[in-house]
Amino acid sequence: MASETNIMPRKISRRAARWAKTALLGILLVIALLVIVKAARGIAAWWTLGQARSYCVEASRLLDNGQTDQGIALLLKAWQMAPEEPGILREIAQRLDELPARASDAAVLWRKVANHPSATAEDSVKLAAALVKTANASAARHVLESLPADVRQRPGSLEIEADLLMIEGREQESEELLRFALEKSPDDPKARTRLAKMQLNSIFNEIRQEARRTLWELSRGGGKMASKAMLALSTQPLSGSEIMEARAIISSNSGIKSTDRLAILAACARQQPALADELVMEESQRIAGKRPEDCTEYFTWLADMGQADRILQGLSENGNTKTDGSREKGEPILTTVEPKAEVLKSRDLFLAFGDALIIKKDWNSFSTLLMRHSLPVGIEEAALMKAICANGMGDPLEEIDSHLAVALTYVRNKKDPFGLVRVADQAERLERFHLALQALINFPPSNQIMHQEVLRRSYRLQKAMGLTEDLLTTADAILETQPELVPYVDEASYLRLLTGREMERELHRFSPEHNNVYIEASPLSQLVWSLSAFQCGSLNAARQWLDGMNGSGLAVGHRAVFAGLLKLTGRAADAFRIAEKIPPGAILPEENWFLQQALN
Numbered sequence: 001m002a003s004e005t006n007i008m009p010r011k012i013s014r015r016a017a018r019w020a021k022t023a024l025l026g027i028l029l030v031i032a033l034l035v036i037v038k039a040a041r042g043i044a045a046w047w048t049l050g051q052a053r054s055y056c057v058e059a060s061r062l063l064d065n066g067q068t069d070q071g072i073a074l075l076l077k078a079w080q081m082a083p084e085e086p087g088i089l090r091e092i093a094q095r096l097d098e099l100p101a102r103a104s105d106a107a108v109l110w111r112k113v114a115n116h117p118s119a120t121a122e123d124s125v126k127l128a129a130a131l132v133k134t135a136n137a138s139a140a141r142h143v144l145e146s147l148p149a150d151v152r153q154r155p156g157s158l159e160i161e162a163d164l165l166m167i168e169g170r171e172q173e174s175e176e177l178l179r180f181a182l183e184k185s186p187d188d189p190k191a192r193t194r195l196a197k198m199q200l201n202s203i204f205n206e207i208r209q210e211a212r213r214t215l216w217e218l219s220r221g222g223g224k225m226a227s228k229a230m231l232a233l234s235t236q237p238l239s240g241s242e243i244m245e246a247r248a249i250i251s252s253n254s255g256i257k258s259t260d261r262l263a264i265l266a267a268c269a270r271q272q273p274a275l276a277d278e279l280v281m282e283e284s285q286r287i288a289g290k291r292p293e294d295c296t297e298y299f300t301w302l303a304d305m306g307q308a309d310r311i312l313q314g315l316s317e318n319g320n321t322k323t324d325g326s327r328e329k330g331e332p333i334l335t336t337v338e339p340k341a342e343v344l345k346s347r348d349l350f351l352a353f354g355d356a357l358i359i360k361k362d363w364n365s366f367s368t369l370l371m372r373h374s375l376p377v378g379i380e381e382a383a384l385m386k387a388i389c390a391n392g393m394g395d396p397l398e399e400i401d402s403h404l405a406v407a408l409t410y411v412r413n414k415k416d417p418f419g420l421v422r423v424a425d426q427a428e429r430l431e432r433f434h435l436a437l438q439a440l441i442n443f444p445p446s447n448q449i450m451h452q453e454v455l456r457r458s459y460r461l462q463k464a465m466g467l468t469e470d471l472l473t474t475a476d477a478i479l480e481t482q483p484e485l486v487p488y489v490d491e492a493s494y495l496r497l498l499t500g501r502e503m504e505r506e507l508h509r510f511s512p513e514h515n516n517v518y519i520e521a522s523p524l525s526q527l528v529w530s531l532s533a534f535q536c537g538s539l540n541a542a543r544q545w546l547d548g549m550n551g552s553g554l555a556v557g558h559r560a561v562f563a564g565l566l567k568l569t570g571r572a573a574d575a576f577r578i579a580e581k582i583p584p585g586a587i588l589p590e591e592n593w594f595l596q597q598a599l600n
Contacts, residue, residue, distance in 0.1 A: 246264060384423065500535075
């Protein structure tokens with residue numbers, strides 16, 4: 001028994017040792033697996049980061065060569081592969097900054113970079129600049145004001161502050177601050193270029209000439225800013241020898257972007273139309289042998305130059321046309337131009353192809369193109385193209401309006417202010433003024449300069465549509481932020497007297513104390529004073545204000561009221577002579593009442 005009791009502990013200890021050994025091996029195996037997994041993840045992350053960087057490098061090359069679609073596709077791939085890596089996001093954002101259509105994407109990326117623990121103050125400056133480009137002035141100012149005081153005094157930050165002042169309508173302060181910011185970096189080519197561009201608008205000839213000399217110096221010096229300087233010069237009148245030099249500069253500068261080169265060539269062609277064919281021939285030789293998808297900017301440029309035949313020659317399937325057998329004998333046969341497969345994959349090529357069909361007024365081919373199931377353009381662009389096509393084909397107005405409404409709804413839901421302007425532009429070109437007006441009245445007031453322009457456009461449309469009450473509301477809105485705009489001061493007074501709305505604000509105008517300013521007053525002011533007296537029932541005072549006026553300098557509607565007042569104050573012959581030349585459809589309903597008084 002004693003021996004048995006001694007054996008049992010030894011068996012138990014051996015068993016425990018085996019278990020301990022097994023457990024230790026298991027733990028070591030788990031640790032090894034964890035190390036391998038972590039290493040694998042590290043390797044995968046390293047590979048992914050490297051791949052994302054290579055995409056960025058290749059995207060930059062493509063963008064520099066004008067292959068915009070392919071470049072953007074690679075940037076978006078890099079973004080997808082490294083959505084939280086600040087270095088990659090920074091590279092992508094810097095390239096998107098150069099593409100106006102991608103300003104919103106750039107702002108999103110800069111915000112991610114600026115919010116990263118490794119972010120620098122310069123990243124926040126870039127974010128503020130990107131927000132300015134998207135017209136988000138309040139957000140840009142918030143970012144700028146969060147920066148340290150020393151950073152806010154740097155030239156880049158001061159330029160953004162100047163841009164914000166301009167957006168807020170403080171133009172003089174903006175110009176002074178911008179000049180101060182640029183003069184702090186006198187040797188910086190970018191600052192010199194921007195300052196010279198600003199000085200091109202000076203009222204002093206000496207300053208304008210100095211700006212031109214600076215821009216020519218920068219253009220001849222090469223480097224990244226050479227093309228920007230040359231672009232600025234191309235907006236100015238150029239002599240024949242200067243145009244030749246401009247062409248020589250962009251030909252010898254291998255670093256110039258194709259977009260800049262083509263823009264400069266287009267400006268040269270506008271100044272010397274006889275050059276257009278020569279320039280187009282040179283560019284066609286430059287892209288000879290390349291695939292269409294590698295020449296998107298060339299075809300976009302051709303559309304801007306109105307070269308529809310060359311676009312169709314390069315982007316359509318030769319000889320692959322379909323005939324419309326429904327045409328009767330002797331009538332022209334309609335053909336459908338078939339686009340190459342590449343056109344249906346590239347937004348830029350698709351838009352250029354569509355522009356060519358519009359220029360050619362080939363509505364049959366355009367309609368067939370737009371009826372395809374999948375289009376490489378966004379909802380807004382497709383809807384606007386369909387509206388153009390419907391108008392060209394003579395479709396009912398309801399059909400045109402339905403397409404414009406789709407585009408308007410889309411940009412309104414996206415809260416895209418620039419999209420609203422694009423829709424308004426197209427609706428106005430198609431003379432669908434009510435939809436253009438709908439787009440404009442949805443424009444946000446945050447960008448004060450653009451909003452002022454939008455209000456003026458709204459005013460013009462409301463006048464064309466005869467919306468008198470809305471006109472007064474818009475005039476008051478314009479004066480709310482810019483009360484010094486004298487023409488709108490007179491217009492608002494005129495409309496109040498015409499409609500009877502808040503008329504008591506204007507009824508003092510025929511009082512004797514205004515006699516001493518009568519001679520220096522504008523024709524519209526004189527008309528307003530006469531109308532004010534008439535509305536108060538004082539025909540003698542109204543007649544006094546009309547003495548010496550002949551209606552010159554007045555708009556059509558104003559002349560109708562002028563003629564009516566002449567008749568009502570006893571000058572029937574003069575009234576009829578003016579009134580018979582006024583088309584009744586071109587004036588407001590209230591103005592038409594005065595016109596009828598003059599004619600009857």
